[in-house]
Amino acid sequence: MNEPANPRKAAGVTVARDIGTGRIIACGGDGLAHGILERTFFLREVHSTTWHRMSPTVLPADQAAVAQLAVARIQAAGYWVEADAECATETKQDRSVTDGRSIANLAATIREAASPAEVSDRLEEVTAPHDGVLASLDQLLHSLAAVDNGLGGPADRHIAARMRYLAGHRLGPITASGTRRPHHGPGSAGHVTARRPHPHLPPPDGPDDPRPMFEEPMPAPRTLPNDDSRNVESFTTMLSEELPGNWTVHHHQHQQHEDQFVHAEEVWDLNEVAAALAEYALGTDAHLTCDDGTRLYVTLHPRHEEEFLVAAMAPSGIAPDAFAGVREPDGIAVLADPERAARAITADLLPRYDIALAQVRHNAMNPPQPLPAAGVQVQQVVMTWLEDGALAAVTTARPAAEALVSEGFAWDTAASAYVLSGDDTRAQAHAVQAAGARLARLGFATVLRAAVRPTAEATLPTPPPGARTTVRTR
Numbered sequence: 001m002n003e004p005a006n007p008r009k010a011a012g013v014t015v016a017r018d019i020g021t022g023r024i025i026a027c028g029g030d031g032l033a034h035g036i037l038e039r040t041f042f043l044r045e046v047h048s049t050t051w052h053r054m055s056p057t058v059l060p061a062d063q064a065a066v067a068q069l070a071v072a073r074i075q076a077a078g079y080w081v082e083a084d085a086e087c088a089t090e091t092k093q094d095r096s097v098t099d100g101r102s103i104a105n106l107a108a109t110i111r112e113a114a115s116p117a118e119v120s121d122r123l124e125e126v127t128a129p130h131d132g133v134l135a136s137l138d139q140l141l142h143s144l145a146a147v148d149n150g151l152g153g154p155a156d157r158h159i160a161a162r163m164r165y166l167a168g169h170r171l172g173p174i175t176a177s178g179t180r181r182p183h184h185g186p187g188s189a190g191h192v193t194a195r196r197p198h199p200h201l202p203p204p205d206g207p208d209d210p211r212p213m214f215e216e217p218m219p220a221p222r223t224l225p226n227d228d229s230r231n232v233e234s235f236t237t238m239l240s241e242e243l244p245g246n247w248t249v250h251h252h253q254h255q256q257h258e259d260q261f262v263h264a265e266e267v268w269d270l271n272e273v274a275a276a277l278a279e280y281a282l283g284t285d286a287h288l289t290c291d292d293g294t295r296l297y298v299t300l301h302p303r304h305e306e307e308f309l310v311a312a313m314a315p316s317g318i319a320p321d322a323f324a325g326v327r328e329p330d331g332i333a334v335l336a337d338p339e340r341a342a343r344a345i346t347a348d349l350l351p352r353y354d355i356a357l358a359q360v361r362h363n364a365m366n367p368p369q370p371l372p373a374a375g376v377q378v379q380q381v382v383m384t385w386l387e388d389g390a391l392a393a394v395t396t397a398r399p400a401a402e403a404l405v406s407e408g409f410a411w412d413t414a415a416s417a418y419v420l421s422g423d424d425t426r427a428q429a430h431a432v433q434a435a436g437a438r439l440a441r442l443g444f445a446t447v448l449r450a451a452v453r454p455t456a457e458a459t460l461p462t463p464p465p466g467a468r469t470t471v472r473t474r
Helices: 033-036 060-076 098-110 116-127 133-147 155-176 232-242 261-265 272-279 339-366 398-406 425-441
Strands: 014-017 022-028 042-045 051-054 080-084 247-253 284-290 297-299 306-313 332-335 379-385 393-396 410-412 416-419 443-446 469-470
Touching: 014 060, 022 060, 022 116, 033 042, 033 051, 033 060, 051 060, 060 080, 060 393, 080 284, 098 116, 098 232, 116 133, 232 247, 232 339, 261 272, 261 284, 272 297, 272 306, 284 332, 332 339, 339 425, 339 443, 393 425, 398 416, 398 425, 425 443
Parallel strands: 014 080, 379 443
Antiparallel strands: 014 022, 022 051, 042 051, 247 284, 247 469, 284 297, 297 306, 306 332, 379 393, 393 416, 410 416
16 A cells, blocks of 8 residues: 555545456546556446456466556556555556657657557557546646636736637547547537537737637638539438338438537547548438437538448437446448448447447446445346347346346356346346346446347437428338
């Protein structure tokens, strides 16, 4: 155990080897501590409380050294750390990026990387949401703005405004479309497809006006060719007839670039669709809503005249915390052939959407609980989706087993688990939610592993006012 020189107010971090599994685990801390752990070979576990286990790719002979590295990094960030003897270290590895040379060295390691995996590891240091290069630069610019704004001179207020402009106008679009890890729900920075461009500031009213006199204009959004003949409304109407189920189409035209963000607010994507929305004035889009509540967003592909972009839309009415740790079901590009596009959506996008939706709903039914007291072993029930769509739950605790049986699980000797049939996926989803809630009340954490494609019930959203509506039923 090591006292940090400048301790953080966040909860301390415990790093120890679990007696039951033999794996080194870590718990406690906040988002910054979690980010440090996840970049030091620890994997996040999503259930009633957030904790991490060391990746099974770490060799047994290296586990103690990796744990000590994680402890050193967390201590350097100012956290109070309690660690087993094999994990403890007095070292504080300084992870702060404080000068240009450190960033230049990081750039050099990216150029010299021998594999995509190495590049991905280096990019984590750039895109980490709490202490990466981009996040730290954002903090630096806002800190400069706060200091300059308080110095009292007219020129200093101009500098402060300039710093805010750089943070919001220049850095904002990079962090919105260039990183991939959203960990929040609708309406938060981790979920929205792309940050809306800030409106242009009007000319300064005088020499003491706090707005920057030398502000550079925001680059105008790129536009599509005038001879683009693609028609989103016609394509989505035919697409709705090819997709399984009954779909309603709402088509929208945008007079300004800003308008397209109103209809893209809940698009569940931080990849190709988000980049297109941030960079281009697309002019039109459509929402497809299925009778089971699934929603799709369709717009033009700005770089390929024979393609459209399709993305899923996040479920409404769910707390942002439920989206933590859930990977976005990023959208796809489809050919302007409704039949082939429907096959691609059904085979690729919808399964990933359903996996993410099941995880979000599970998180919503099992909100994080207070951390257990030191030395208390957290009991958990692991639920795993089987290839046939059934759900297998493993537990050795009698109260947990009784709760599972009461919600429809049955003991299966061949699977050595309590199994819930997947014949009726809607009933299965309700049973999983009820079982998770009951287990949480009994003090059991629930781990839900990725599903093949369970269909979960959703609430049909209200169409936006003024939208053009076309109903197609197969």
